[in-house]
Amino acid sequence: MTAPDFAIRSQVNGYGGGALCAGPDAAFAVEASQQQIHRIDPETGITKAVTQDPDASFGGLVWDACHHRVLAVRECAGRQQLVAVRDHNEVLPLHDSEDFYSAPALSASGKQMAWVCWSLPDVPWVRSVLWVADVDEDGTLVHTRCWPTPAEGSVQQPVFDGEKLHVLSDHEGWWQPWRVSFEDGQANWTCLDTTAADHASAPWQLGERHYCELGQDGWARVRYMDGVGELWLKRPAGSSPGKIAPDFTDFRHLVVQNDQLYCIARSATRLDSILAVDVATAQVRILAGNETPFPDVPIIAPEAFQVPPSKGVSEEVGGFWYPPVEGWSESDPPPTILIAHGGPTSTAWPVFHPQVQFWCHHGFAVAEVNYRGSSGFGRHFRMALAGNWGQADVEDMERAADYLAAVGKADARRLFIQGRSSGGYTALMAMTHSQRFRAGASLFGVSDPARLRELTHRFESGYLDWLLGSPEQFPERWHERTPVRQSHRIRRPMIFFQGGQDRVVVPEQTRAMVGELERNGQAVELWWFEEEGHGFRQRHNQVSLLRNLLAFYQRNSQKCDDGG
Template identity: 75%
Template sequence: MTASRAGIFWLEFDPATGNNLLRKVSGGASHPVTGPEFGIRSEVNGYGGGALCAGPDALFAVAASGQQIHRIDPRTGASYALTRDRDASFGGLVWDDGHHRVLAVRESTGCQQLVAIQGDNNVLRLHESEDFYSAPALSASGTRIAWVCWSLPDMPWVSSVLWAADVDVDGALVGARCLPTPTGGSVQQPVFDGEELHVLSDHEGWWQPWQVSITTGQPRWTRLDATAADQASAPWQLGERHHWPLGQGGWARVRYVCGSGELWLTRSAESPPVRVAADYTDFRHLMAFNDELYCIARSASRLDSVLAVNPETGHARTLAGGETPFPDTPIVTPETFRVPPSANVREEVSGFLYPPVEGRSENTPPPLILIAHGGPTSTAWPVFNPQVQFWCHHGFAVAEVNYRGSAGFGRDFRLALAGCWGQADVEDMERVADYLVARGRGDATRLFIQGRSSGGYTVLMAMTRSQRFRAGASLFGVSDPAHLREVTHRFESGYLDWLLGPPDDFPGRWQARTPVLQAHRIRRPMIFFQGGQDRVVVPEQTRAMVKVLEQSGQAVELWWFEDEGHGFRQRRNQIALLENLLAFYRRCSQKCDDGG
């Protein structure tokens, strides 16, 4: 999301084309800016982010095709490629008004740099030598800049470092220096309030806002909000904004409480924080412009909304989106559940339960689908998900689980998965299954487990070690971590060693937690969905798992979508996935009825 005098701009996913399209609000109405064929998406780090920014007279966006930065006329939508660097991708775009240029992260084979695009195809390197860079932030005067770096083998939510520099009149960086936190941690989203530098850091256990004063010697870190809550999500993408200055010491900040997002405003340095827009459960891309706060907001009962919030009154109005998805059909809203600690596990685990639509289930208790989110350092949020609604309208209950390792519950909970992937997450899925069954919210004989990407790995590991689940569904899931370690992209090249421990140090652990090597333990039906263009979890992962299951005589189905990558973007393929998965679950339920 970005803004200029030409309007408020954002990206909107188009299911018909699978593209992110550019739209704007001006004159009180929403309009397309570019045509449906012009998709916008960055592929930096494999997950992108920061693919759009606005200058005073033009927009700048990363074209999905070619990964180059295009200059776009906000009135006509006409565009041309500002960069023509075939070997690179760009992301994390920021407009530098003082030097009339675009700042960006440039990624090419094996390296990243912080760069400036100063005119047509003129890419200047501002800083390099670090492994990874996030989107930069500029002070109001444009004479100071800050950004975040991290180094292999770390992921940015494990360990990252704040950097800062001065910017001279020619736009060069002067005196670039690292600003370490008092103790180790993860920092993200630097932003300036005037000339004061602020950042979110979890070195005290939660991603909380800190002011960083740069004087002689070591920087001085001052915490601005000690609330025991993460105020950001895991930084998988560049350009996330969960906090933003409102002027006169005022701030907008997001807090995550038991997996649900809350928007809080502080109107001045002396005033207490006030919660606003309480009907929404997640907020992204905060931005202040012309005395209003703008953001993308999500809720459990409506489509994503572009919100404008008055900082003085807290009143929120919808500029675009926010439609009721099914005007004539009931929306199932989530119930928060919490599984208390036990003698063996000291952490509470929580999630969101969606019961079946009343009258749609013939069974009491109903069949229950447990969903393991991807990442695994990610989160299940209580926001509208048409696939969850699909299951509820076909008689299933659904539980989305925030197992150990999920983001939004503090640093300790997030790092609890280190060395424990395939064990702690599986234990937590089992704990949730037992908890909900004991309370009559799911049928113990009709428990299904489903997950995508790393969630698919959790599914496979659960099916190798547990008989709780009647069947499992892996959507482009990891089946061979060791092979994935050899071919995965650079961003995640050290992630698997963190999740499982280095293979040379823990060979037995890798053997025991490799689904393709443990497939003989699976005794229940499995279904797989895979995209042929997947560059994150490569297709060979699914092929190998299916082959081993077939050779051992297990019941297995494979649905292949050659034109999809990591996540299905095309409407017809999403429909096919749901239809085939529904038929699979129904067959497995029928076998249960027949005593099979």
């Protein structure tokens, strides 16, 4: 529908989301370069800007059928508001008293609206609240009110089943579906599914949808069990719930239309797919995608692993292990790359990762670890990283390395650790903490949290204090957990990759870290990509990163005569 130079992407909160919605006769999308909402004609592909607000970004788009308009989150000059947009740059502010907004939801009649807000210094997976309002005939909001959860928690993804409001909340330990009703000025919260599982991932982006209502007590929901996404369907009118589409391991953006459930599904060995599920029969059809990534090359599927509790650590830690294509056995285990995911409140999902396949086809095993703080394992596990960043995550990466070596799936003498962004911080802290890893790789990783705290964007401006505690209250902790100040502890080779236009981990952080290692006489490499930002997008730079990182790992994985 769109021209090659029309990219769709929102930059609200830095992570975007909800950059596209569909009306009855047109689609609406946020164009990446200018961050304005465009109307897209599905017949001709002609696009027309419906907002002309050069200082603002839009995201979290939702179609309002009752008032024939687009609802959105508008971000401008460090402030956000909930707005309604019609053609010809008619932008009507709806609500603007809070720091942050998520995508809103409308009841079937269009007379009720619900959304989620959160306030600094919180991030939405720590603490957020549900808001509701009545919608007047002219589309304005009246009787606006805030309904906090019964206990401290994070809420997300409000939806209506007719006029009944549902929301996901973790105030009892898991992101579970709740029905919220209002009587005599009070909110009544009723849990709809007590399964001990998160029914969503951390809301880094706007517009996520992990469940939907089907009417007559029917529903579709995603459950994350031991890091694997499952799609569950309860057909209307009394049928029992059942798991469907078992060949897939993650599901996003659930929506129902004309008794068909649609979603984006992911698997470990195929490309992403669009699924259609017949609500009446539970039959699954693949509408698009699901291609074999490399037709002539075997795809390595992951194997889940669980690290049992250890002395002083009561939580189990899990992850996914990918063996090399060939050339290893338990008596001759492979060199292994342990990957710390970013966030750090993100998750390693067992879905297709081209870079993981790359390492497996070059003789390395790969282990993606869901350390404490990862999402998808309940509120307690996620909140365990509060004040413990650079300690709990590092301990868990080491525990995973020791476990894999003990069961013959990793060569203890040829362990590597790698991470991007906050995962790079975990890798750097692990390299300062012990000699367990043969070498480490930081891909635009955080090396100076205090510097990042000064420059980070508004969405995460209170996040580092949550991860490490206030620097005024815990100055020694900040010193001990700042890689650039602990660089003298690193005694093994390091490699760094950095974009010159990175606004998250500013380039000076990596230059300072490399400079300290060079002054200490340590083996260090720096690969600089001046035109890249936080994450490399240009294909030739992605290829260069892989080639140089592979050469680094190969040099450092050679077996020595002394067994080192």
